Amino acid sequence: MTNTKVLFLGSNATRIELRGGGSATIGQYLNETVVPAMALIEAGYDVVLATPNGTKPHIDEASDTAQHFGGDQVAYERARHFFAQHPAMNEVRTLASVIEQGLDEFAGVFVPGGHAPAVDLMQDRDAGAILRHFHAAAKPTGLLCHGPVAIVAAMANPAAYRAALIEGEDAKAADLAKDWIYGGYRMTVFSASEEKIAEHLLKGELYFDMPKALRLAGGEVSAAPEDFAANVVVDRELITGQNPASDHAVAKAMIEALGGPQTAA
Numbered sequence: 001m002t003n004t005k006v007l008f009l010g011s012n013a014t015r016i017e018l019r020g021g022g023s024a025t026i027g028q029y030l031n032e033t034v035v036p037a038m039a040l041i042e043a044g045y046d047v048v049l050a051t052p053n054g055t056k057p058h059i060d061e062a063s064d065t066a067q068h069f070g071g072d073q074v075a076y077e078r079a080r081h082f083f084a085q086h087p088a089m090n091e092v093r094t095l096a097s098v099i100e101q102g103l104d105e106f107a108g109v110f111v112p113g114g115h116a117p118a119v120d121l122m123q124d125r126d127a128g129a130i131l132r133h134f135h136a137a138a139k140p141t142g143l144l145c146h147g148p149v150a151i152v153a154a155m156a157n158p159a160a161y162r163a164a165l166i167e168g169e170d171a172k173a174a175d176l177a178k179d180w181i182y183g184g185y186r187m188t189v190f191s192a193s194e195e196k197i198a199e200h201l202l203k204g205e206l207y208f209d210m211p212k213a214l215r216l217a218g219g220e221v222s223a224a225p226e227d228f229a230a231n232v233v234v235d236r237e238l239i240t241g242q243n244p245a246s247d248h249a250v251a252k253a254m255i256e257a258l259g260g261p262q263t264a265a
Contacts, residue, residue, distance in 0.1 A: 025061070027060035147240075
């Protein structure tokens with residue numbers, strides 16, 4: 001393979017709606033963003049970060065801790081430095097601009113988690129166009145934790161689908177998901193039981209959980225028997241990781257799908 005660029009779809013969302021009114025502060029998870037990015041770069045790939053508005057994603061404060069790096073303070077500080085200083089995390093483009101320039105230059109696409117993608121990316125039409133391109137080209141499409149919900153964007157009307165989820169209109173949501181390109185795919189995502197734990201941090205209840213969002217659309221969603229155990233599911237071009245603990249495993253699966261580490265020219 002001669003193409004070694006991997007597109008990262010980042011989120012610009014900083015708040016998510018809560019049942020009963022109000023909202024909670026959110027963002028992308030630090031380890032879910034930098035662990036796959038660093039692994040890809042170390043394997044010889046170039047990472048290009050793009051977001052809906054072209055600004056850098058906000059990191060969820062709950063993820064800004066060594067706990068998500070196995071308690072390794074050195075690994076945590078290295079990750080923070082990478083996100084703060086590395087060009088791959090700071091030369092951010094808009095989703096529209098990468099579409100305009102052409103997606104053929106990318107060998108794969110990856111979406112980190114945190115709750116943020118469940119706000120903007122899952123209903124972003126540019127994100128949908130990008131995902132449809134990688135699906136049609138059968139190129140590796142990796143998503144982690146809450147990131148897999150972004151594949152809803154590939155529907156004809158993802159904003160209406162998300163609105164139906166919030167309103168609890170399951171039949172309408174299922175109808176809107178007709179002809180979804182990922183229908184019947186095996187996948188995983190942050191589980192409902194894990195979400196119940198996470199909602200304590202949010203101090204409120206979300207309108208919908210991620211497994212329901214994907215199952216109503218036609219996804220065959222599974223989860224590890226134990227909460228917060230690493231779990232990766234690969235089906236055709238789709239590579240999904242269940243939770244923050246799946247960061248290294250999903251990065252490894254992504255590199256393998258891309259053809260393995262690249263040798264120096």
